[in-house]
Amino acid sequence: MEKDSLRQVDLVLIGGSAGSLEVILRILPDLKYGLPFAIIIIIHRKSSFESTLTDLFGSRTGWLVKEAEEKEDILPGTIYVAPADYHLLIEDDRTLSLDFSEKILHSRPAIDATFQTAADVYKRSVAAFLLSGANADGSAGLHAVQKAGGLTIIQDPEEAEIKYMPVQALNKLTPDYILSKHKMAELINLLGNKG
Amino acid sequence: MFELKVVQDDEIKVLLNDLLELHGYDFTDYSKASLKRRINRLFTLDRFPSFAEFRYRLMHDAQYVRRFVEQITVPVTEMFRDPSFYKTLREEVLPVLGTYPVIRIWHAGCATGEEVYSMAILLKEANLLHKSLLYATDINPEVLERASNGIFPLNQMKQYSENYISSGGKQEFSSYYSAKYDMAKFEDSLSSKMIFSTHNLVSDRSFNEFQLILCRNVLIYFDRQLQTRVFELFTESLDNLGFLALGSKETLRFSAVAARFKAINAKEKIWRKIA
Ligand SMILES: C[S@@+](CC[C@H](N)C(=O)[O-])C[C@H]1O[C@@H](n2cnc3c(N)ncnc32)[C@H](O)[C@@H]1O
Numbered sequence: 001m002e003k004d005s006l007r008q009v010d011l012v013l014i015g016g017s018a019g020s021l022e023v024i025l026r027i028l029p030d031l032k033y034g035l036p037f038a039i040i041i042i043i044h045r046k047s048s049f050e051s052t053l054t055d056l057f058g059s060r061t062g063w064l065v066k067e068a069e070e071k072e073d074i075l076p077g078t079i080y081v082a083p084a085d086y087h088l089l090i091e092d093d094r095t096l097s098l099d100f101s102e103k104i105l106h107s108r109p110a111i112d113a114t115f116q117t118a119a120d121v122y123k124r125s126v127a128a129f130l131l132s133g134a135n136a137d138g139s140a141g142l143h144a145v146q147k148a149g150g151l152t153i154i155q156d157p158e159e160a161e162i163k164y165m166p167v168q169a170l171n172k173l174t175p176d177y178i179l180s181k182h183k184m185a186e187l188i189n190l191l192g193n194k195g
Numbered sequence: 196m197f198e199l200k201v202v203q204d205d206e207i208k209v210l211l212n213d214l215l216e217l218h219g220y221d222f223t224d225y226s227k228a229s230l231k232r233r234i235n236r237l238f239t240l241d242r243f244p245s246f247a248e249f250r251y252r253l254m255h256d257a258q259y260v261r262r263f264v265e266q267i268t269v270p271v272t273e274m275f276r277d278p279s280f281y282k283t284l285r286e287e288v289l290p291v292l293g294t295y296p297v298i299r300i301w302h303a304g305c306a307t308g309e310e311v312y313s314m315a316i317l318l319k320e321a322n323l324l325h326k327s328l329l330y331a332t333d334i335n336p337e338v339l340e341r342a343s344n345g346i347f348p349l350n351q352m353k354q355y356s357e358n359y360i361s362s363g364g365k366q367e368f369s370s371y372y373s374a375k376y377d378m379a380k381f382e383d384s385l386s387s388k389m390i391f392s393t394h395n396l397v398s399d400r401s402f403n404e405f406q407l408i409l410c411r412n413v414l415i416y417f418d419r420q421l422q423t424r425v426f427e428l429f430t431e432s433l434d435n436l437g438f439l440a441l442g443s444k445e446t447l448r449f450s451a452v453a454a455r456f457k458a459i460n461a462k463e464k465i466w467r468k469i470a
Contacts, residue, residue, distance in 0.1 A: 069444065069446075070415050070444055070445065071226075071418075071419055071449075083444060086415075086444060089226075089228035089229055089232070090228060091226060091227055091228045092227055092228075097226045097228055097229060097415065098415045098444050099228075099229045099232070099269070099415065099416075100269060100271055100412045100415065100442075101229070101232075101233070101269045101271055102271055113232065116198075116199045116232075117199065117228045117231075117232070119199075120199055120200070120228075120231075140198075144198070144199060
């Protein structure tokens, strides 16, 4: 799947809602170790789901998986999970911050908030994946990533458990890739190989 | 959805500088990503044709400055948010507070007051409200006005009632308010022990000594340096063995005063001043 748009990135973003958990659980075990970037996962869920999510992800990969904490540095080799009920934002100095403002499109964390602020800071060196979901969150964020020169990937709506989120995004932009969940880990691994 | 690049970074600096020079509000040590989102959101929401007009309005229209402050500082809150936190207050903190002749509590950054009414309900149920004083402060006078009315949207009550029950509440939650149209008015006995006042954590000083200070979901908006300043202010404003309660994602750990506190419940972010 080599393409001109492939480049070394410093940050990979993965956002999804209903039906995306299974996709992430499929990606994680196939990730290579020692890739030179961080991964941030934003997934809509009920607050009660809380810390079990980091445990669940941690059990599928040797990467360090942790809940994102405010003012913490974004370090390569780490998977950060946006905490329930806060928006996760990226600061200019590549640290994380949390925000308890209104829900966006009924969502907190909102994929848009993280994607937009990440695009603003990381520009070309970010890759953003938008997965299955039943709501329109993520489209604006993905668009911001694209406008800043970042790489955009949308899960193939044909196979997404819930098409709505990918379809909304496809109405708004033409991504670099429309991918099956089986191909996503491979792409992420490739992003680490470019120098 | 608004875009993040309508107001540029250097323009935001200009605005923050104006606000400080002309109106005395210092947002320069706030976390930038949130500020940037809030400012771009407001600019889009209020349909300004240009940055120049936005700036002019903020320089000359005091009414609009109030709106700006209200919108930038995220006045979002809930009753019994994080029920397990309130359960810990009931079980581990109130029994200690009950041993004092007068209980002074400070809610710093109380927004529209939902947290303060939740606390008053806890105190009432522990039979401590009659000897308590709840100081509720915020930078934003508009939210304090609303807080003092104790009127909240009725459509939130189902959620709040569920939170209340999981916090260990045993009463009928609806017995604390009367419903009128689409609003719920909380009973006056709860607010009778509340004192509302503006207080800016960035620039104002300590004004009393407390046995419990709650400052939840405010410090996430401050950079580390400003957090440190505020922690010093709290340390100074707490009785010996007083309690400090932060939001579920906030911590004292990185601050210089950490050594003077002992975590009594790390998960619920409650500390006790020990030195
Ligand atoms: C997200 S609300 C938190 C409300 C409540 N404590 C809670 O946790 O639900 C943040 C509040 O902090 C207030 N705030 C922001 N900056 C402040 C400052 N410098 N001094 C005092 N209050 C401030 C805002 O006006 C807002 O009402």
